Amino acid sequence: MNPFVxxxxxxxxxxxxxxxxxxxxxxxxxxxxxxxxxxxILVDNGSRIPPTAEQFDDLGLxxxxxxxxxxxxxxxxxxxxxxxxxKGDIIGVYIDGARIASPGLLPNARHALMFDERAxxxxxxxxxxxxxxxxxxxxxxxxxxxxxxxxxSGWLDNGYNLFAVSVFDESxxxxxxxxxxxxxxxxxxxxxWNELGGYERRFTxxxxxxxxxxxxxxxxxAPDTVPTLLLGEATxxxxxGGVATNGSLKKVDEFFTEYFGIYGYEFEPPTMPIRFVGTFxxxxxxxxxLEVFVQREEKQPSAITRRxxxxxxxxxxxxxxxxxxxxxxxxxxxxxxRFSVMRDQKRAINELRASEYFDARWYREQYPDVAAAGWDPxxxxxLYGPSEGRxxxxxxxxxxxxxxxxxxxxxxxxxxxxxxxxxxxxxxxxRKVDQSVEPS
Numbered sequence: 001m002n003p004f005v006x007x008x009x010x011x012x013x014x015x016x017x018x019x020x021x022x023x024x025x026x027x028x029x030x031x032x033x034x035x036x037x038x039x040x041i042l043v044d045n046g047s048r049i050p051p052t053a054e055q056f057d058d059l060g061l062x063x064x065x066x067x068x069x070x071x072x073x074x075x076x077x078x079x080x081x082x083x084x085x086x087k088g089d090i091i092g093v094y095i096d097g098a099r100i101a102s103p104g105l106l107p108n109a110r111h112a113l114m115f116d117e118r119a120x121x122x123x124x125x126x127x128x129x130x131x132x133x134x135x136x137x138x139x140x141x142x143x144x145x146x147x148x149x150x151x152x153s154g155w156l157d158n159g160y161n162l163f164a165v166s167v168f169d170e171s172x173x174x175x176x177x178x179x180x181x182x183x184x185x186x187x188x189x190x191x192x193w194n195e196l197g198g199y200e201r202r203f204t205x206x207x208x209x210x211x212x213x214x215x216x217x218x219x220x221x222a223p224d225t226v227p228t229l230l231l232g233e234a235t236x237x238x239x240x241g242g243v244a245t246n247g248s249l250k251k252v253d254e255f256f257t258e259y260f261g262i263y264g265y266e267f268e269p270p271t272m273p274i275r276f277v278g279t280f281x282x283x284x285x286x287x288x289x290l291e292v293f294v295q296r297e298e299k300q301p302s303a304i305t306r307r308x309x310x311x312x313x314x315x316x317x318x319x320x321x322x323x324x325x326x327x328x329x330x331x332x333x334x335x336x337x338r339f340s341v342m343r344d345q346k347r348a349i350n351e352l353r354a355s356e357y358f359d360a361r362w363y364r365e366q367y368p369d370v371a372a373a374g375w376d377p378x379x380x381x382x383l384y385g386p387s388e389g390r391x392x393x394x395x396x397x398x399x400x401x402x403x404x405x406x407x408x409x410x411x412x413x414x415x416x417x418x419x420x421x422x423x424x425x426x427x428x429x430x431r432k433v434d435q436s437v438e439p440s
Contacts, residue, residue, distance in 0.1 A: 006088030046071025099235035122183025170425025209255035231278030359393035
């Protein structure tokens with residue numbers, strides 16, 4: 001007999017998102033899971049319009065809806081309360097109820113836990129839409145756009161279609177085989193949950209701050225645990241204005257300060273080996289899997305190219321034909337590389353320009369030689385700023401960032417770009433922590 005699973009889902013002002021989340025967790029969507037195999041405990045943490053169980057009667061879910069009597073800005077109390085009501089041998093937590101589950105999330109999480117009583121199972125998070133949601137929102141991506149995207153995706157018929165209209169979030173990429181710094185669907189045996197004491201109660205920031213990253217780290221670093229990530233499964237974040245996902249990067253920096261205040265040291269992602277369990281139901285894009293697994297198709301020459309080659313072959317010797325072919329290949333490679341570099345540079349400069357941690361006016365005032373030479377500030381900072389020890393703004397200490405994170409400096413990465421693309425999801429800081437903060 002399979003172990004019973006309890007899934008705790010936290011809701012706060014998610015009238016639009018929760019119906020999709022619960023539908024994705026229903027027996028009709030979760031392959032191989034019957035109503036009697038699991039329960040979903042929906043804990044509302046103070047919504048203006050709280051959900052009711054009757055709204056979801058048509059889903060066939062073993063569902064309980066609980067309303068927190070004294071809701072707090074942080075979801076920690078709601079999570080721990082929901083877990084205290086759980087009947088399952090396995091505890092699962094959805095700290096963010098705005099996430100649609102892929103069809104194999106629950107059965108594969110249960111399956112992965114069967115390998116070891118100390119297993120900790122997570123899945124990767126993805127953003128619906130073409131980019132990180134902070135970026136997409138700046139370019140006009142909103143709830144109406146997302147509603148159309150979901151309607152056109154056909155996810156209700158095949159939930160794996162969502163992989164084609166989503167990207168990894170900051171803490172889950174860039175490939176399926178990279179470590180993660182958190183999981184937004186976390187599963188473990190009840191005994192391990194009790195051993196860890198649930199989510200850390202001292203995280204009181206809105207949205208929980210780094211509590212979800214902290215729980216993943218504590219679970220992975222507990223004695224003899226087996227950190228496990230599911231392949232081919234994920235949760236898909238619906239845009240809803242959540243503090244941690246769609247809020248200010250400066251707000252995120254406050255979360256790191258809170259973490260330091262709790263523990264007395266800075267957050268670092270866990271580094272232990274990961275077990276991978278699962279199956280890909282759709283082929284991931286090449287950029288999401290390791291190069292060693294990518295089988296590149298040989299591009300066939302066009303009809304015009306074949307005719308030109310034939311004409312050349314009839315006029316020159318075989319030796320000269322080989323030389324001409326080699327020269328043409330090198331020319332193509334050089335042009336392709338040049339255009340690729342120009343495209344990547346343009347994208348990087350636009351990312352810097354859009355970042356709240358790059359202040360063009362401040363940069364001009366701080367470095368008058370840049371203004372005198374007529375440079376665009378973002379372009380200058382991208383090309384020369386880090387190597388010349390220049391700062392992008394008072395808010396981001398790029399010099400400290402490279403000094404603190406040796407792996408970034410040794411890899412030659414641009415400090416601010418690294419933070420935008422990877423650092424924020426990896427739990428890295430933007431400047432030296434305030435050492436005056438006393439651990440609580």
